[in-house]
Structure formats: C-alpha cells, structure tokens
Amino acid sequence: xxxxxxxxxxxxxxxxxxxxxxxxxxxxxxxxxMMSGLENDFPDLNIEESKLGMFGKAVxxxxxxxxxxxxxxxxxxxxxxxxxxxxxNRAAKKKAE
Numbered sequence: 001x002x003x004x005x006x007x008x009x010x011x012x013x014x015x016x017x018x019x020x021x022x023x024x025x026x027x028x029x030x031x032x033x034m035m036s037g038l039e040n041d042f043p044d045l046n047i048e049e050s051k052l053g054m055f056g057k058a059v060x061x062x063x064x065x066x067x068x069x070x071x072x073x074x075x076x077x078x079x080x081x082x083x084x085x086x087x088x089n090r091a092a093k094k095k096a097e
Contacts, residue, residue, distance in 0.1 A: 001025055006067050008036035010045060010075040017041055029054065029062035032073045051076040 002025045009018045019036045027035075033047050052062040053074045059065045067073070081089075 004067060004069045004071075006032055006069075006071045006073060008032055008038065008073045008075065010036075010038045010042060010077075012042070012077065015042075023067065027067050029059050029065045029067060029073050031063075032067055033062070033075055036073075036075075038075065045075070045077075047075060050078075 003022050004025055006021050007018050021032060023032060029052050033052055039045050039047060052059050053076060055072055
C-alpha cells in the first residue's frame with residue numbers, strides 16, 4: 001500500500017509542536033492524531049476528547065475522514081471563554097472607559 005506524508009500540530013500559548021508522519025493511504029484524521037505522540041509532549045492533552053481539524057476547519061467525523069498527501073491535522077484545545085462572552089466583555093470594558 002502507498003504511503004502519504006502528513007503533519008499533525010498542537011500548540012499552547014507558550015509551546016507548539018509539529019510532527020511529520022508517514023502513514024499508509026486510507027489513514028484517518030483521528031488515527032494520525034493518535035499516532036503523533038503529542039500526548040507525550042503535552043501531558044494535559046487528551047486526543048480522545050479533543051476536537052480535530054484540517055487547515056483551520058473542524059472535522060465533524062475525524063474517525064471517518066481519510067487523509068491525503070500533504071494534509072495538516074490540527075488538534076484544538078478547549079476554549080477558555082466563549083467568543084461571544086469575550087466580545088461582550090471587551091465592549092463593556094470599552095464603554096466603561
């Protein structure tokens with residue numbers, strides 16, 4: 001079976017990592033994330049519970065989405081604050097000033 005090359009990325013504010021993998025054709029987004037070994041570099045990372053995406057777009061079914069040559073799998077960390085709440089907080093702060 002042919003091989004493909006993909007990247008798996010994860011990052012925090014102070015540390016980021018990109019892992020290049022050579023995988024069998026037919027590998028899924030979830031399989032690539034699990035094979036990346038990033039949980040060793042980021043002990044708090046739980047890939048099973050993390051949202052996954054490719055090129056900035058979330059993948060709804062990462063266990064079914066098949067990768068192609070050159071794809072970039074992204075492991076997303078949970079949001080600390082809801083974006084709508086953050087905007088409301090900024091607007092309220094600006095209005096108070």
